[in-house]
Amino acid sequence: MPGAAGTEAPSCTRGSGSPGPAHPPPPPFRLIVLGDSTVGKSCLLHRFTEGRFPGPLHSDPTVGVDFFSRLVEIEPGKRVKLQLWDTAGQERFRSITRSYYRNSVGGLLVFDITNRRSFEHVKDWLEEAKMHVQPFQIVFLLVGHKCDLVSQREVTREEAEKLSSDCGMKYIETSAKDATNVEESFTILTRDIYELLSQPLELHFGGRILSWLIIIATLMPRELC
Ligand SMILES: Nc1nc2c(ncn2[C@@H]2O[C@H](COP(=O)(O)OP(=O)(O)OP(=O)(O)O)[C@@H](O)[C@H]2O)c(=O)[nH]1
Ligand SMILES: [Mg+2]
Numbered sequence: 226m227p228g229a230a231g232t233e234a235p236s237c238t239r240g241s242g243s244p245g246p247a248h249p250p251p252p253p254f255r256l257i258v259l260g261d262s263t264v265g266k267s268c269l270l271h272r273f274t275e276g277r278f279p280g281p282l283h284s285d286p287t288v289g290v291d292f293f294s295r296l297v298e299i300e301p302g303k304r305v306k307l308q309l310w311d312t313a314g315q316e317r318f319r320s321i322t323r324s325y326y327r328n329s330v331g332g333l334l335v336f337d338i339t340n341r342r343s344f345e346h347v348k349d350w351l352e353e354a355k356m357h358v359q360p361f362q363i364v365f366l367l368v369g370h371k372c373d374l375v376s377q378r379e380v381t382r383e384e385a386e387k388l389s390s391d392c393g394m395k396y397i398e399t400s401a402k403d404a405t406n407v408e409e410s411f412t413i414l415t416r417d418i419y420e421l422l423s424q425p426l427e428l429h430f431g432g433r434i435l436s437w438l439i440i441i442a443t444l445m446p447r448e449l450c
Contacts, residue, residue, distance in 0.1 A: 254418055255305040255328050255361070259350050260335035261343040262286055262314030265370045269335065270311050270400035273411055278401050287313040287320040299416045308416060326357040331364040331418045333410060338369045338398065339377040344385065351392060364421065365394045366414040372398040372405055
């Protein structure tokens with residue numbers, strides 16, 4: 226287990242100003258998108274990867290899991306490939322979707338700001354994900370989706386921010402319909418994961434808390450790269 230108690234990590238010769246070899250490009254990040262059915266996960270992914278909103282008549286419930294991918298630029302000249310797993314929110318597909326948690330380094334936990342029950346289920350999704358990735362961890366971003374539907378809002382920004390901070394996540398509000406914050410949500414999450422991956426390498430290569438991310442990212446199967 227990475228970072229297990231009593232395991233001393235080797236020091237790293239990189240960082241601390243020494244020239245060292247150039248950083249290799251980061252491996253693809255596997256991200257998972259979770260949340261109740263109809264909160265808009267698939268539309269969010271279509272908007273992000275294809276730049277379009279499927280619309281009410283063209284968005285069927287996801288069956289099991291769908292796959293998307295895209296490059297994202299986290300700083301000028303530095304791009305990360307994202308492998309994006311869009312999971313079905315319907316309970317009947319849960320046994321399939323659960324098997325995708327383990328290999329993910331991050332995820333969007335989506336609720337619909339016009340659907341209070343989807344907000345109330347956020348903690349359940351988080352618990353479920355935590356249970357299935359142990360002993361590893363996933364970096365989640367909490368997403369309040371459909372923010373174009375202002376007049377139908379059932380969840381305030383303040384209570385969503387409170388929940389995200391209680392759970393150690395950032396919070397953002399998005400709309401696939403008018404494209405609000407879609408780019409930003411994926412960029413923020415990718416940047417946060419990238420920074421976590423970089424830190425232990427710069428400081429002390431076996432950092433107990435974060436080394437799991439490096440291990441997962443490094444050992445990812447390459448068939449989808
Ligand atoms: N107004 C508005 N409607 C949206 C938005 N995103 C999605 N929708 C609508 O919400 C409904 C459900 O969208 P989906 O993307 O299929 O929802 P899902 O979370 O993938 O659902 P499952 O696949 O069953 O888990 C559709 O009718 C979409 O048109 C948005 O940003 N604004
Ligand atoms: Mg879907």
